[in-house]
Amino acid sequence: MEFRKDLLELQLSELDMLMSMYPGGDELVLDSPAAPTDIRRFVDGPRQAPPPRLEFTLNVQVVEPKATVAMWCSFPPSYPEELPKIHLRSTDLSRQQQKDINENLHTFLSTLNLGELCTMPVVQWIQENAGKHILLSHAELRNVATQSANETKEKTSLSRFWIYSHHIYRQELLRKIPSMAKELDLTGFCLPGKPGIICVEGQTRDCEEYWHKLRYPNWKHISCKHREDVECKDQNEEASFRLFSRFEELTFEAHGDYGLRNDYHMDLGRFLEYLKEHKCDYMFSIFFGIEGKESQK
Numbered sequence: 001m002e003f004r005k006d007l008l009e010l011q012l013s014e015l016d017m018l019m020s021m022y023p024g025g026d027e028l029v030l031d032s033p034a035a036p037t038d039i040r041r042f043v044d045g046p047r048q049a050p051p052p053r054l055e056f057t058l059n060v061q062v063v064e065p066k067a068t069v070a071m072w073c074s075f076p077p078s079y080p081e082e083l084p085k086i087h088l089r090s091t092d093l094s095r096q097q098q099k100d101i102n103e104n105l106h107t108f109l110s111t112l113n114l115g116e117l118c119t120m121p122v123v124q125w126i127q128e129n130a131g132k133h134i135l136l137s138h139a140e141l142r143n144v145a146t147q148s149a150n151e152t153k154e155k156t157s158l159s160r161f162w163i164y165s166h167h168i169y170r171q172e173l174l175r176k177i178p179s180m181a182k183e184l185d186l187t188g189f190c191l192p193g194k195p196g197i198i199c200v201e202g203q204t205r206d207c208e209e210y211w212h213k214l215r216y217p218n219w220k221h222i223s224c225k226h227r228e229d230v231e232c233k234d235q236n237e238e239a240s241f242r243l244f245s246r247f248e249e250l251t252f253e254a255h256g257d258y259g260l261r262n263d264y265h266m267d268l269g270r271f272l273e274y275l276k277e278h279k280c281d282y283m284f285s286i287f288f289g290i291e292g293k294e295s296q297k
Contacts (some may be wrong), residue, residue, distance in 0.1 A: 038052055135175075204229060
């Protein structure tokens, strides 16, 4: 795949513009904080390995009704001469309305001119169009509440899948793993390297779909080491079940040269610290059969 430095320069410029417009720490969140530096090193010459993609979430504020819509964006190497991948999600959107607004967004994206930066036009589109989908979501929720007021509440099945792979190196997989998680509204993390570990949590049917799509057609050295299943009756119980607020890629590199050769290992001591921070360090012994020790600070 060809990486044109002039297009990557445009991507970095657009990111700089967005960061100046949204300076708050929770307004624009990079999937990989190191990605802009890696791309800059590639553009300026020192880095020879293909750079990672720029992927980030921009939290767009909607005025009426007041709400936040998370706009996840992934720039392909040839953006802006190729459209970016953008997906919207919000706690104020029902599942149906989230599907509808993303379909409408894709229609809007198809009307934009290739070669032009498009994140700000998309932000404006969200501010102008998200309100009606949010209002429809509220109406749907009221109807559901009315219909189920005198009925036994059905419980929602939730799951957490802990997935282990001998290694995760390929750029294709490193893009596919978080992209599918965001599309299915799953939270968790991916720890690339050797070994490779993935955790996804959310509705059971979505976790099962993720696991099925992840393995096929040809990922052989991968297994679901552990699975946790619960039932919840409301959003508060679902929120308490989730250990992670979003899906993120971890980089606890101990040695090896990321992107140049497939032999880098992750710092498992730092991984243990991460698990403890999220109250799931019990998984360390399930994965590795030993009690872990934290990295020395």
